[in-house]
Amino acid sequence: MTRVVTLTLNPAIDETVMLDRLRPGHVHRASGVAFHPGGKGVNVASCLADWGQPVIATGILGRGNAGTFEALFAAKHITDAFLRVAGETRTNIKLSHDGETTDINLPGLKISSEDSARIFEQTVALADLDTLVVLGGSLPEGIAENIYAGLTMALQERGARVLLDTSGLPLTRALQATQLPYCIKPNRAELEFYAGCTLNSDESLIEAAHRLIARGVTLVAISLGADGALFVTAQAVLRAALPALRVTSTVGAGDAMVAGIIAALSENAGLEATARLATAFATAKLQQAGANLPARQIVETLCAQVQITKQGDDKP
Numbered sequence: 001m002t003r004v005v006t007l008t009l010n011p012a013i014d015e016t017v018m019l020d021r022l023r024p025g026h027v028h029r030a031s032g033v034a035f036h037p038g039g040k041g042v043n044v045a046s047c048l049a050d051w052g053q054p055v056i057a058t059g060i061l062g063r064g065n066a067g068t069f070e071a072l073f074a075a076k077h078i079t080d081a082f083l084r085v086a087g088e089t090r091t092n093i094k095l096s097h098d099g100e101t102t103d104i105n106l107p108g109l110k111i112s113s114e115d116s117a118r119i120f121e122q123t124v125a126l127a128d129l130d131t132l133v134v135l136g137g138s139l140p141e142g143i144a145e146n147i148y149a150g151l152t153m154a155l156q157e158r159g160a161r162v163l164l165d166t167s168g169l170p171l172t173r174a175l176q177a178t179q180l181p182y183c184i185k186p187n188r189a190e191l192e193f194y195a196g197c198t199l200n201s202d203e204s205l206i207e208a209a210h211r212l213i214a215r216g217v218t219l220v221a222i223s224l225g226a227d228g229a230l231f232v233t234a235q236a237v238l239r240a241a242l243p244a245l246r247v248t249s250t251v252g253a254g255d256a257m258v259a260g261i262i263a264a265l266s267e268n269a270g271l272e273a274t275a276r277l278a279t280a281f282a283t284a285k286l287q288q289a290g291a292n293l294p295a296r297q298i299v300e301t302l303c304a305q306v307q308i309t310k311q312g313d314d315k316p
Contacts, residue, residue, distance in 0.1 A: 001054060002266040005081075005126045005160075006134040007151070008059035009119065009143055010108040011039030012092040013068055016289070019097040036290035037069040038092070040136030040165055043255035043291035044262065047281060049076035050293035051263050056081050056126055060119055060140070062109055064088035081126060083119050085109060111142035123151060129159035132262050135181070136165040136255070145169045149177035156182070161265065165258050168193060180216040183265075185258050187223045205230055206237055206311065219271075221261060221278065223254050228307075229282075231275040237311035240275040242283045242302060256285035256293065276306040 018032040045057040058081040061069055065088045073080040093104040127133055133155050135148050148170050152162045161182040164174055167190040174181065175194055191208055192199050199205045209220035209232035222230040228241025260281030264274035280303035284293050293299055 003128065003131040004048060004053060004055045004134075004262055004266060005123070005131060006041035006045045006048075006055060006057050006059075006136065007119075007123050008039035008041030008057070008137055009111075009147070010090075010138045010140045011037070011042055011059055011061060011069065012090045012105070012108070013065065014038040014092050014094050014290070016094045016096055016101075019095055022095055022097040022102060034289055035068065037072045038252065038291060040255050040258070041134055042069065042072070043252040044134050044136060044259045045078050046072065046076060046291040047252075047256045047259035047285065047293050048262060049078050051259070051281075051296065051299070053263055053266060055079065058082055058119070058123055058126060060085055060109065060111060060115065062086070062088040081122065083115065083122065085111065085115050105138075108138075108140035109142075111140050113142070116143050116147070120147065120151060120154075124154045124158065127155050127158050127160040131155075131158075131160040132163065132265055133160050134163050134165065134258060134262060136258065138166065138168075139170055146173040146177075148174040152177065152181050153179045163258060163262060163265075165254070175212065180212065182217070183219040183221065183261065184212070184217060185221045185223060185254070185261065187225070187254065191222060202230065202239070202311070206232055210234075219261075219274075221257070221275075223257055223282070229257065229275070229279060231271060231278075233271055236271055238271060238275045239309040239311065240279040241307050241309075242279055242305060252291035253282045253285050255291060257282040259293075272308055275308060276303045279303075279306045 014036045016034045017030045019028050045055045048055045056079040061082045063084045087109050090106045090108045095102040155162050163183040164181040165185045172194050195208050205222055213234050220232040231238045257278045260278035264277045280299050284299045
């Protein structure tokens with residue numbers, strides 16, 4: 001089976017507080033609270049484990065509260081390759097209300113140059129020919145903004161395929177490099193930040209994706225929330241969507257989509273099958289608290305229900 005590695009440089013423990021509604025400036029009584037170890041790579045690994053895909057999770061954890069993550073890895077049989085450093089991993093507060101989530105993200109650990117070099121070398125060492133590597137999330141203080149660009153080059157030189165899911169300057173630096181990732185999964189706002197302009201139509205999004213494909217990206221998956229997602233390659237453009245379903249939590253839905261893409265790529269699936277599985281993963285996760293998937297049969301049922309629209313005359 002294809003080896004899968006996820007990297008999370010700025011993980012977090014998500015403290016999700018359940019509210020009936022949110023009224024700024026008012027006192028609220030929560031109906032419940034839950035704690036979930038998270039961060040993009042951790043969330044991707046969690047969903048892949050639920051699907052039955054073996055996965056290695058690496059990154060940087062504070063020793064002070066690593067137990068929360070260790071419990072998740074043990075429960076889901078995720079291989080733990082995280083580097084431990086002094087201090088505590090950050091806690092992010094998520095207010096779940098009115099079918100939406102309001103995020104309050106706290107600062108992460110401050111990483112030394114020595115630990116930055118160690119995690120770079122360790123991540124590259126975990127990859128081999130045909131390994132799928134997910135580089136995801138924000139960067140803590142002390143990690144250079146161009147680390148994803150450097151990792152992409154080093155990993156792909158070893159024969160790995162890199163899926164990048166980040167935002168802001170780390171995304172910009174990675175996409176300004178000479179060697180681009182195999183796949184990226186931005187949302188509209190993230191792609192607009194990189195492009196430096198508003199992308200308010202499918203045509204403008206697809207054009208931006210094609211510019212990246214011309215420079216070496218193989219697959220651009222643009223998540224559009226309730227409007228589904230666009231999946232763009234040099235040969236085809238697909239829109240994938242599912243009707244709105246009951247939402248338990250939107251936390252990690254984009255990460256679940258990344259997991260679906262990885263699951264499909266590990267099976268060498270075609271573009272339509274990839275779009276279906278990625279969309280089904282994201283939709284299935286909406287019905288779960290935390291970065292979890294329901295039973296495989298439920299995901300497969302959703303996969304068959306995904307509505308695929310082909311843009312233009314190209315075939316996937």
